[in-house]
Amino acid sequence: FCFQCEQTAGCAACTGRAGVCGKTADVAGAQDGLTGAMVALARTCQTAGAVGKNTYKLLVDGLFTTITNVNFDEVSVQELTDAVRAETASVAAAGNCSPEADYDMEALWGDDEDLRSLKSLVLLGLRGVAAYAYHARVLGKRDEKVDAFFVEALSSLTEPYDMDELVPLMLKVGEVNLACMGMLDAANVEAFGTPEPTQVTLEVEPGPFIVITGHDLYDLKLLLEQTEGKGVNVYTHGEMLPAHAYPELKKYPHLKGNFGTAWQNQQKEFVNLPAPVLFTTNCLMPPKDTYADRVFTTELVQFPEIAHIGEGKDFTPVIERALELGGYAETQRFTGINGGSTVTTGFAKDAVLAVAPAVIDAVKAGAIKHFFLVGGCDGARAGRNYYTDFVKAAPDDTVVLTLACGKYRFNDLDLGQIGGLPRLMDVGQCNDAYSAIQIAVALAEAFGCGVNELPLSMVLSWYEQKAVCILLTLLHLGITNIKLGPTLPAFVSTNVLDFLVEKFHIAPITTPEADLAELLDA
Structure with a gap:
């Protein structure tokens, strides 16, 4: 049983031998077992009044592992579960108490519909938070309050809360x-x-190259260091596109451009690729036999019988495979889904706020009438062309901010400029929702109003659990009138949805024309 992603079967739940994502029932069951073990560890920590040496690391790794499209390998999931159970025993021994038994996830999935809905929002949101905590930890950053909340929230899943x-x-x-x-x-x-704003080509030059996908910028830095001077170019894919905007990454001349579009197209785009693909974190789809021998995983991403680069981060096998495959003989000119040959990224908070006076003047002069934040996850379900059509139909006196992989639906469009400012600004990865929030807050302060009073509308797409935690962040901030699609989450019950509609005025997307008319008239 699994209903955590947007593509869940029948907009209800995946219950057969495998989910829509390609994960087998055995792996899904193992991940439920891992989650139940993490709940037991959290409860044991609360009973003992302390955490173990590896508690926070294991909880973050375990939660991240259970995100859609991260780990498809039952063996590695079981190894992590065993490590969590060992930590539980260690914490209990140190605290002179009995270890809690693993929580049976069937108790959650079979709970009252509304309680299950709210607890699912908590659990799935935690998985998204863990992804960001993991990436920060890789760069040496941790927050004790964030870590402690994983224990608090996981423990709460067993409580008879209303x-x-x-x-x-x-x-x-x-x-x-x-x-x-x-x-x-x-x-x-x-x-x-x-x-910093950076234009990125979609061309691929002749010669050996590596495609790197996922979200981990540090892995990209290590790969760039290890490929330097070896005649192997590097191209980003998916959510790695924003890497081109960072000075310490773009300084490498062999970071050439971006290959392909969003994650759900990889089984088509990688078939005839004469190069290896390195998956860092999510999003992985089950590799087809036609290119499985060119796929490498690292970090928490794993798939049975696919080569995995361990903690030592020696990418030599990937580099050797690139040299062996040789790349293209001639320059390949690819385009985005709308025919564009370049995309631009790097409009994070500092870049946008640097031109805030010009933005404010344009709004006051009537040159900019409205801002749209159109972003989130992409996916394969029919209906996501809504976002392409919405952006194309947005009036010429509006500005579109975007982020995450949903931008591939329209990021190769040329929407022109308003007073020298581009009408389409890519803020970055999904975690760069933080930048988008800071931009909105700064504009609200400049105009002396609340964020909800700005001429700003949020039209979001979702697929997996990081989108859930970002949505919960927006709700925590009191942001209202969000449009969400392409479908509403299966784990949100009717009563919980009614509550969200009443309190936050969340609404499903309808048609681009109707939604634009409504939002511009608000």
């Missing part, structure tokens, strides 16, 4: 995620410099 108690906990997930995204933003800037 809606009045679960709603504040759900919103606290959003609050903690805001702090976590801020920590990751600071870590990225400290490690790689302040992002």
